[in-house]
Amino acid sequence: MTSHTPHTPLTDVELDAALASGRDDILPSSGFADSVMAAIGSDGPAPIPFPWKRIGPLFIAAPVALAWIVFALITVVRPAFSPAAWHAAATTHAAPLFGGRLDLSALAHNTAALSVSVVLLSLGLAFVSFAVTRRLLFSP
Amino acid sequence: MNPAAMDDRAEEQAAVARVLAGDTAAFAVLVRRWQTPLVNLAWRFFRDRGRAEEMAQEAFLRAYRNLAQWRGDAAFSTWLFALAANVYRTELRRIPAAPLSLDQIAEPADDRLARTDFDDAQRDEALRRAVLALPPKYRDAVLLFYFHDQDVPAAARTLRVPEGTLKARLFRGRELLRSKFSRPRHAAQPAQLAAHPKEVR
Numbered sequence: 470m471t472s473h474t475p476h477t478p479l480t481d482v483e484l485d486a487a488l489a490s491g492r493d494d495i496l497p498s499s500g501f502a503d504s505v506m507a508a509i510g511s512d513g514p515a516p517i518p519f520p521w522k523r524i525g526p527l528f529i530a531a532p533v534a535l536a537w538i539v540f541a542l543i544t545v546v547r548p549a550f551s552p553a554a555w556h557a558a559a560t561t562h563a564a565p566l567f568g569g570r571l572d573l574s575a576l577a578h579n580t581a582a583l584s585v586s587v588v589l590l591s592l593g594l595a596f597v598s599f600a601v602t603r604r605l606l607f608s609p
Numbered sequence: 610m611n612p613a614a615m616d617d618r619a620e621e622q623a624a625v626a627r628v629l630a631g632d633t634a635a636f637a638v639l640v641r642r643w644q645t646p647l648v649n650l651a652w653r654f655f656r657d658r659g660r661a662e663e664m665a666q667e668a669f670l671r672a673y674r675n676l677a678q679w680r681g682d683a684a685f686s687t688w689l690f691a692l693a694a695n696v697y698r699t700e701l702r703r704i705p706a707a708p709l710s711l712d713q714i715a716e717p718a719d720d721r722l723a724r725t726d727f728d729d730a731q732r733d734e735a736l737r738r739a740v741l742a743l744p745p746k747y748r749d750a751v752l753l754f755y756f757h758d759q760d761v762p763a764a765a766r767t768l769r770v771p772e773g774t775l776k777a778r779l780f781r782g783r784e785l786l787r788s789k790f791s792r793p794r795h796a797a798q799p800a801q802l803a804a805h806p807k808e809v810r
Contacts, residue, residue: 479790484736484786484787487737494645494649495652497665501662501665501666504666506636509636515673515674515677516676
């Protein structure tokens with residue numbers, strides 16, 4: 470700056486006056502809204518929101534079902550690996566698997582219960598899936 | 610909230626619901642209501658009418674695509690301004706509006722110019738352009754503070770920062786502008802000098 474006169478900074482009043490809203494506002498050109506709507510028209514329908522409220526219960530039910538399946542599998546398989554089963558396998562003519570530590574007869578006995586459980590669970594899930602789909606399609 | 614504002618809000622909610630139900634034309638209600646503020650906000654960011662309208666249109670398109678994200682708990686304008694400001698700031702990062710630094714902003718070379726040629730209107734326009742040369746966080750705070758009629762909470766909501774943060778940025782931004790745009794001491798008005806320069810409303 471080449472001036473020799475002491476200068477003072479602008480005050481807030483001057484700053485506010487210069488930058489205040491409305492001082493140099495502009496109006497959109499006359500075709501602005503139409504051009505926006507034309508762009509939107511070529512963009513297709515607005516994406517619909519994901520139905521979290523309706524689908525939410527499924528997100529809760531899925532981990533519960535998974536935990537149940539894991540629990541059922543453990544319940545069925547664990548007896549086959551029990552010390553009693555090892556002993557039984559060692560004293561029978563059953564083919565010794567895993568070094569005689571797996572009792573196939575115990576496993577087969579529990580598999581029937583597991584099969585029933587899996588069938589029931591599958592039917593339940595199919596029913597829930599059908600009900601949710603029906604609700605999404607036909608609810609207002 | 611006054612009855613007119615409640616009516617406006619209900620009308621906006623109805624328009625949004627219709628758009629989300631597939632009635633694209635209902636978005637025109639929102640465009641007509643908010644086109645002037647959105648274009649003016651863009652104008653403050655870009656100081657270029659063509660670019661301002663182009664970016665305002667982009668903001669409306671973005672709003673249309675993300676309409677489902679507006680939950681209705683906040684005012685539609687709050688959501689829309691925040692979205693638009695984000696669009697404009699992103700665009701400014703891509704292509705700056707004013708490829709000038711604060712040091713390059715013109716200022717009066719001597720006192721005679723300060724009192725004559727460099728008149729108030731020119732100084733004000735230079736000030737508005739100088740805002741764009743501020744560091745982005747100060748620039749955004751100053752732009753939105755004045756866009757929202759010096760309403761700190763509204764500007765903070767649009768920028769999605771705490772009010773204290775906005776005030777600090779605003780103070781620093783105004784300090785930078787003040788330091789750049791000084792005037793001869795003898796031209797100062799007593800009333801203006803009495804103002805508190807550090808006060809942020």
